[in-house]
Amino acid sequence: MKERYRLLFVCFLLVFNKTNAQTFKNQSLLNESFAYKVHTLDMFFDRFNYTKKMAVLNYIQNQKPDIQLTRDVLIRSLFNFEIFKEPKDISTSFLFVKSCIDSIHPLYLSYFDDNWYAKLYCKVLYKKKISTIELTLKVERTQQNAFKWSIIAAEGGILKSSFVNDSIAVINDSLFIKNHRGTKFFSPVSHALQFSELFKFFENRNSALDYVTTKPIPFELKKLLILINNKQIKFINLDKINYHLLQLPGWALEIKYYNRTSKNSGWLISRLQTATSESKKKYKHQILNMLNL
Numbered sequence: 001m002k003e004r005y006r007l008l009f010v011c012f013l014l015v016f017n018k019t020n021a022q023t024f025k026n027q028s029l030l031n032e033s034f035a036y037k038v039h040t041l042d043m044f045f046d047r048f049n050y051t052k053k054m055a056v057l058n059y060i061q062n063q064k065p066d067i068q069l070t071r072d073v074l075i076r077s078l079f080n081f082e083i084f085k086e087p088k089d090i091s092t093s094f095l096f097v098k099s100c101i102d103s104i105h106p107l108y109l110s111y112f113d114d115n116w117y118a119k120l121y122c123k124v125l126y127k128k129k130i131s132t133i134e135l136t137l138k139v140e141r142t143q144q145n146a147f148k149w150s151i152i153a154a155e156g157g158i159l160k161s162s163f164v165n166d167s168i169a170v171i172n173d174s175l176f177i178k179n180h181r182g183t184k185f186f187s188p189v190s191h192a193l194q195f196s197e198l199f200k201f202f203e204n205r206n207s208a209l210d211y212v213t214t215k216p217i218p219f220e221l222k223k224l225l226i227l228i229n230n231k232q233i234k235f236i237n238l239d240k241i242n243y244h245l246l247q248l249p250g251w252a253l254e255i256k257y258y259n260r261t262s263k264n265s266g267w268l269i270s271r272l273q274t275a276t277s278e279s280k281k282k283y284k285h286q287i288l289n290m291l292n293l
Contacts, residue, residue, distance in 0.1 A: 020292050035059040038266030045109045080268040113247040123236040136288045149186035150213040155289040159220040184210035202235035
């Protein structure tokens with residue numbers, strides 16, 4: 001009988017140790033995936049710029065000190081690896097990295113850059129039907145020399161000129177040009193908060209214009225403001241956010257969020273293309289629905 005219990009105890013220890021080892025291995029993989037994941041857009045900027053105080057650098061130095069995490073390696077890790085479907089995609093990415101780490105004119109990203117944008121995909125209710133509206137936002141400097149996110153364009157099926165009565169198709173610009181705006185605005189850290197206060201733009205018609213740029217705005221955004229003012233549209237939720245980075249000379253990048261357990265996750269480059277000044281103007285007009293100024 002004692003031998004039987006002793007055998008059962010040994011079996012239990014073997015199973016327990018094996019389970020513990022597997023649990024430890026799984027936890028290690030989770031810790032590693034968490035360390036590599038680009039959790040925020042600010043983290044994307046930090047890794048692109050090779051900021052020394054990054055958590056991933058500390059993790060590598062502590063866990064894998066034999067690995068040399070140089071800036072070019074870190075920039076390559078910011079690509080969604082799934083976009084490399086053709087040899088030309090890989091060669092373009094290598095050309096991009098090479099231009100970023102150029103010893104004479106290296107490329108860096110800054111929150112204060114003028115030419116980068118957030119595109120917000122919003123679910124709204126209009127005439128008892130759910131529709132999608134895409135808002136384009138950018139960082140702007142205020143009169144107080146501070147910064148904020150401002151809505152600069154909008155697009156969506158319900159905002160097309162053919163979709164509504166012609167009576168609002170001709171919109172007087174004087175309705176949208178005010179020397180003095182209210183005190184409402186989107187915080188400069190709204191991107192870190194996933195634009196959680198976007199609902200305020202839709203729900204308070206008296207202050208909706210506060211969240212909009214003071215520069216000329218496209219027809220579709222004007223129409224959206226009228227729908228908000230007339231209480232004809234209701235915000236449901238923010239479905240997703242993409243970022244478009246056009247500030248790097250010769251390049252246009254799109255950044256998307258990939259929520260998966262692999263190390264290649266978080267905010268990553270989903271599209272990369274070479275771009276001249278002229279092609280960037282077309283990009284802004286065709287993809288971001290901005291005015292050609």
